[in-house]
Amino acid sequence: MTDSANTTLDPAELEVRNPATGEPVGTVAVTTPDEVTATVRSLRTAQKRWESLGPAGRKDWLLKLQDWVLDHADELADSIQAESAKPRVEAEVEIAFTVDLLGYFARNAGKFLADTHVSPHSPLMRVKKLTTAYKPFPVVGIITPWNFPLGMPAADLIPALAAGAAVVLKPSEVTPLTPLVLARGWQEIGAPAVFAVVSGGGDTGAAVVAESDYIQFTGSGRTGRRIAVACAERMIPYSLEMGGKDPAIVLADADLDRAAYGIAFGALCNAGQLCVSVERVYVEAAVYDRFLEKLVAHVRELRVGRDDRTGSFDIGPLANEAQLAIVSRHVDEALAAGAQALTGGKPTGTGTFYEPTVLVGVDHTMSCITEETFGPTIPVIKVTDENEAIKLANDSIYGLSASVWTGSVSRGQRIARHLDAGAVNINDATINLFNFALPHGGWGQSGTGYRWGGADGVRKYCRKQAITAPALPTQKKEMLWFPYDMKKFGFMRGAMRAMSARGSRRFK
Numbered sequence: 049m050t051d052s053a054n055t056t057l058d059p060a061e062l063e064v065r066n067p068a069t070g071e072p073v074g075t076v077a078v079t080t081p082d083e084v085t086a087t088v089r090s091l092r093t094a095q096k097r098w099e100s101l102g103p104a105g106r107k108d109w110l111l112k113l114q115d116w117v118l119d120h121a122d123e124l125a126d127s128i129q130a131e132s133a134k135p136r137v138e139a140e141v142e143i144a145f146t147v148d149l150l151g152y153f154a155r156n157a158g159k160f161l162a163d164t165h166v167s168p169h170s171p172l173m174r175v176k177k178l179t180t181a182y183k184p185f186p187v188v189g190i191i192t193p194w195n196f197p198l199g200m201p202a203a204d205l206i207p208a209l210a211a212g213a214a215v216v217l218k219p220s221e222v223t224p225l226t227p228l229v230l231a232r233g234w235q236e237i238g239a240p241a242v243f244a245v246v247s248g249g250g251d252t253g254a255a256v257v258a259e260s261d262y263i264q265f266t267g268s269g270r271t272g273r274r275i276a277v278a279c280a281e282r283m284i285p286y287s288l289e290m291g292g293k294d295p296a297i298v299l300a301d302a303d304l305d306r307a308a309y310g311i312a313f314g315a316l317c318n319a320g321q322l323c324v325s326v327e328r329v330y331v332e333a334a335v336y337d338r339f340l341e342k343l344v345a346h347v348r349e350l351r352v353g354r355d356d357r358t359g360s361f362d363i364g365p366l367a368n369e370a371q372l373a374i375v376s377r378h379v380d381e382a383l384a385a386g387a388q389a390l391t392g393g394k395p396t397g398t399g400t401f402y403e404p405t406v407l408v409g410v411d412h413t414m415s416c417i418t419e420e421t422f423g424p425t426i427p428v429i430k431v432t433d434e435n436e437a438i439k440l441a442n443d444s445i446y447g448l449s450a451s452v453w454t455g456s457v458s459r460g461q462r463i464a465r466h467l468d469a470g471a472v473n474i475n476d477a478t479i480n481l482f483n484f485a486l487p488h489g490g491w492g493q494s495g496t497g498y499r500w501g502g503a504d505g506v507r508k509y510c511r512k513q514a515i516t517a518p519a520l521p522t523q524k525k526e527m528l529w530f531p532y533d534m535k536k537f538g539f540m541r542g543a544m545r546a547m548s549a550r551g552s553r554r555f556k
């Protein structure tokens with residue numbers, strides 16, 4: 049990373065700008081595909097030692113990185129704010145999230161990666177001891193978007209390293225600076241050279257897909273599909289987390305204050321640029337007016353602006369002009385089709401700020417309800433009852449997460465089972481993301497595979513190996529080995545029938 053300023057930009061460099069002011073905050077050299085190849089080659093070599101350290105050895109390095117992150121929290125938060133201009137609290141949350149993830153996976157990977165033993169499926173196989181062992185993919189390629197410059201890379205990097213894989217990370221070209229700070233931290237603690245950051249756009253990302261043994265991608269559906277095709281060509285596994293259009297359902301028995309505060313937070317934190325952001329709200333008719341009144345009053349209180357280290361603003365800018373254009377289009381199309389903005393409804397200030405916006409009079413023909421907005425908008429729809437809310441909530445190509453706001457947790461539990469979403473929060477929003485023991489993954493066009501969570505979050509970066517071993521002293525020959533003999537086979541068949549068939553078929 050070099051400081052930029054007024055020098056002419058080399059095409060082989062990325063210029064990073066603060067979206068609140070447009071001012072340049074740094075430049076980064078673009079990694080060429082050949083350099084990606086060389087990087088992956090050296091990661092592949094270093095990975096062998098990393099794997100051989102075992103979970104206990106790797107835990108030490110991950111906890112040293114945790115110390116480093118805590119000791120460099122201000123530098124990391126400054127870097128996040130420089131390239132995203134998000135409020136200080138949101139930058140600090142990324143650091144807390146990273147620290148928490150490091151502790152969780154460092155301390156639990158040993159348990160998650162331990163051999164597992166299962167009982168044979170049939171008494172005939174009791175002569176075998178069965179083991180599943182977990183062997184890491186040598187090099188995991190991680191490709192991330194711009195909404196959390198530290199949190200996004202950390203979410204995938206940490207479980208992959210804990211699994212024993214080496215990682216080549218290709219962060220978004222919009223926010224490439226903070227991942228380089230983290231990579232510097234990995235070097236400064238003296239950890240094995242199994243984590244490298246490569247910088248650039250689609251060409252660099254494509255080179256990562258071409259060289260790695262497993263791909264973890266987060267970003268748009270369009271790019272996700274291209275990556276899936278490229279991985280299929282190479283026959284390598286992948287996991288994709290793509291967009292979302294997460295519904296919130298507010299029922300008449302809900303605590304309306306909590307629902308209004310929680311939905312405003314779920315929809316507007318990170319200026320709505322969060323994969324599990326609340327993107328549409330269905331409210332039972334009986335409480336529609338009262339809920340809207342509370343929601344609009346709260347949204348109007350929020351402070352929009354460029355934050356500094358004091359944390360005096362709630363809503364930061366959108367990541368770039370392209371994102372501002374998407375949000376503006378969704379709102380403008382809705383307004384042109386007869387919707388109303390009860391508050392907000394347009395860009396504000398300099399840079400890429402957009403007013404937090406509550407829309408009513410919207411329906412399922414409008415882009416603000418059907419497409420991922422990824423911005424500070426809250427479209428609200430009145431429904432007659434729970435059934436209509438569920439039907440409309442499920443009327444989407446996406447299925448990342450959802451929330452249900454109700455006075456009855458058991459009612460919320462029941463409704464959750466009817467929602468087509470990878471996660472459901474009852475009387476809360478986005479909180480599934482911070483519960484690392486749960487799976488995190490999208491249904492439908494929101495993705496394939498699960499991004500992290502519990503034992504599977506580490507095991508996904510491993511190939512499973514099935515091992516059979518004799519549980520008893522062995523004979524010179526097994527009954528079914530050559531030469532074939534119908535009598536011996538008949539005995540085996542009889543035993544199999546007796547043990548697994550039903551009724552009189554057991555004894556034929």
Ligand code: NAD
Nearest residue numbers: 192193219220249250253254267268271290291323420422
């Ligand atoms: P994107 O899909 O264009 O980029 C995501 C990452 O993929 C970046 O690192 C990019 O350089 C890389 N990439 C692009 N082309 C590639 C290729 N051919 N091979 C490999 N890597 C490639 O997404 P974006 O421009 O960052 O955001 C666009 C939209 O995606 C947003 O408007 C939003 O709807 C959605 N998004 C979703 C999430 C989420 O968390 N689910 C996060 C950010 C953005």
